[in-house]
Amino acid sequence: MDPTPLVGRNAELDVLTGLLGAAAAGQSVVALVSGDGGIGKTRLAAELAATARERGFTVLPGRCAELVGAIPYLPLADALRSAAAGPSAGELAEAVAARPVLTQLLPDRPITPAVTSPPSDDAPGLAPQRLFGAVLGMLTELAAASPVLLILEDMHWADDSARDLVTFLSRVLRRERVAMVVSYRTDDLHRQHPLRPVLAELLRLPSVTPLRLGPLDPAAMAAHLTALSGRPLGVAELGQIIRRAGGNPYYAEELLAAAGDPGTVGQALPASLGELLVSRAERLPEAAQQVVQAAAVTGRHVDDELVMLVSGLAAPEYEKAVRQVVAHQLLVPDGPDGYAFRHALLREAVYADLLPGERTRLHARLASVLSDERMLAEVPGTAAELAHHRLASQDLPGALAASVRAAKEAERQGAPADAHRQYERALSLWNQVAEPERVSGTDRNSLAFLSALRAADGGQAGRAMDRLRELISALGGSDPALLCRASERLAYLLAEGGDGDGALAPAEAAVAALPPDPPRWERARALATQASVLLRQRDLGPARLRAGQAQAAAQAAGALRVEADAMVTLGLISEQSGRPEKAVDLLERAHRQAASRAANAGPQQHQVPAERCDCGACLLGAELRAAFHLARARLDLGDPAGAAGPAHEGTRRARKAGLGLAPYGLDLQGLHYLVHYADGAWDHAEQIAGDFAVRATSAGEARLSAVALSVEVARGRTAQVADRIRWLEPFFAADRSAECTARGQLAEHALWQGDHQTAMTQAEAAIRAAQAREQGYGLLTVRPAAVALGALADGAVAGGAVAGGAHQQAPTAADSLLEIARKGAARQRPRDSGAGAPGPGWLARAEAEWLRAVGRNDPAAWQAVVEAFGASSPYETARSRWRLAEALAQAGQHESARREWRLAAQTAGDLGAVPLVAALDDLGRRARLAPALQRSRQSAEQSRGPLARLTTRELEVLQLLAAGRGNKDIGATLFISAKTASLHVSNIMAKLGAASRIEAAAIAHQQGIAAEPRP
């Protein structure tokens, strides 16, 4: 059908084309287009696609289908397929071919195990991350050539995997030239609809624009109907249709068709759109109706051959019937060998109108057509569709078998949530089928186990644990090996979720399930997991025992990865028991062994079961874990140079294998950054952070992004800090360590800007987050507590409390903060504390800040901070020297102050630590530590106007005076006595001819020098 001109929707189209402009200019955008069925979402998207093509965009138009979860990532696959015929086909094909995980989504390529990546039990969410990474890479590559418009329509039908993908892309796309249009039907969105929470989350993102399509206005409807009918319509007729259609163009089209149909002339029009649509189909000849019904059962887009087989018509008869259907505009040609319903609502109406018997019969016929080995093997999603149709035709055994098959397929495609759903369906059918073992080719307990694993992979840990508990109690003593595995997984998930105590019992049960002999990998793995669970206990004896046993058992069973894991755990145990050198030694050995095994491993082909898999990819996982802990331990030992090697190499290896976003890949990237933050190679650190998503899409990425604030804050990159925080905030509630890191940095940022109130608020929130994370005051609390004390001290100094020696209020707050820092530092290291756990430097700083806050700023205390941080932390050392210089100046030791000041200024300048440089500048001026530098700058200012006669010192006094400070306070700030300050004030007033302090302050304001200097 030739489309009639677009009516109305000018405003909406303007918004959307505006978004195209933004995307083309390098700002990724997302539009959420919503509205009732038939209101015009698809039409608007098509219009936008045409505009985009004219502007040179690569357009990827994808749609979801009604059959939820049949094909994971269906809208994406659809977009790739549709675009493969478009103008950018060449580039697209290249971009896809370079990423094997994408090619397997496309039906014309058989799913070959060699390129697929079944999820690994140890790395939840790893497979989807790989796919997401590939999609992102592909879009980035395409967008580099020309801007991209990705359309994902009808997301109300999307499965979990596609929803996750949309969230991921919306968050992660940033400066890529990509516009994404996502549409969904509002009338289908019931309260429990799984799209709702996703939408709520998306709408919080600054890059997302919602666009709700309301009814068309009557004038637009009239224009549309007139254009459609091709004849002038009577006013009464037009008015009636417009009234009834309520602004829905599709409804109007159907009403018009019905009104013009000779078969209905003179009859009353049906009441609802549904009835109207059904009556349209009913007026077709019998054979044509059969075709429409067969198509309605098959889906929105239907394959010609498939519909013929399902309709039961012979070829010539079918040909004729399908021609009639197309002539009546119920189906329209779609693609080279298929049709689509003119509108999804039409399919739904026809389907809803089928009698139960007819429906069952058609589903059964469809199922028998789909039970074709070649199709099942080659066309993704066939097994899931088959399961659906078999279930709908009450073929329960068939549905069971197909569900299991579909679950395996979803696993291979990296869609664990879909796999979980298929397993659950199989389980729900289990008891309704005779001989389910024979039918499914497996046993119920194995299915339940897999279902639980996939739930965990898909991010539903709670659900996974419920399933595991059920399974464990169902198992009794019947299958010790499975009992061992299920208990081990339960312990692992509990520990992962922070319930270390809850994990103890299942960890022990896992080990107890199997005898030590003969050696088995299951038991080795259980021992290894128990060791890492026990690592959280105060007494490390049991952990060491288990880790040693795990290593020996794994060796005996030939389970390489488990062995590597156990060795790393042994290293961690040494570290925790206060023997860091021994720990580094063990971790070095573990790393060396894992790396050589990974290098010698065969192709990255997973074996089943995945927990014992020793393929290249899994051994690489072990290598990365070892690399991470080795680098971290060296960094904590004050050896950033030694940490840089494994961090750098690990990051490279992870990236190369596409594991940059997988758990240890992510951690290594963060660590690599922190190593160079610590050693002062900040340009390199920022280069590394350039690869961290500002738009965090997962807790892991949020932690990474929070870490990347370190240099940005230290270099005073205010805009970048704000940008990161905007995207980080949504993760604060879900990830306390990201919150703690980010808020701690925000506090420091606020301190640099002289806003000690904000600094205090943020530091306190960081402490609360750390407390929640560590269940009490632990190592994470030390740094924010020190920063909070710094804020308190700054506040006291600014308020003049220190100068007067009056600190009635400050001590209580300061005391409790110091107490928190001390408690935190005394607690032993948590097993999984990431890198950058504060060393003794931060506790020393807390002590020194406390003294400063109570008015006893002490050079010795700051000297201790400088020493505690040591030469391996150039930035922290310089920052501490700044305070040391200040304290020395206050104590009248100007020579020493000048020496420390110079050292700090040298380092700060080298690092490009702008706020610290400014602070040193200010201190240098106030305390006259760098007079030459300052005079030259200020002499230019004072050469004009009424201030021309003031000396540098007088100018400084005037600035403080204008800020409302008293003489005592001015004296303390400038390291002079109150009396000297008052002398300066008198001189200033005389030189300015001011009769009072107020007048002098007014002149300062008028001359624009009244900006408050740093406290």
Ligand SMILES: Nc1ncnc2c1ncn2[C@@H]1O[C@H](COP(=O)(O)OP(=O)(O)O)[C@@H](O)[C@H]1O
């Ligand atoms: N603004 C419009 N101008 C002209 N025709 C429209 C307009 N909006 C929708 N239509 C027509 O109405 C019908 C239903 O629109 P469609 O985009 O398929 O709805 P939706 O995708 O929201 O269900 C289609 O035939 C479409 O061409």
Ligand SMILES: [Mg+2]
């Ligand atoms: Mg539509």
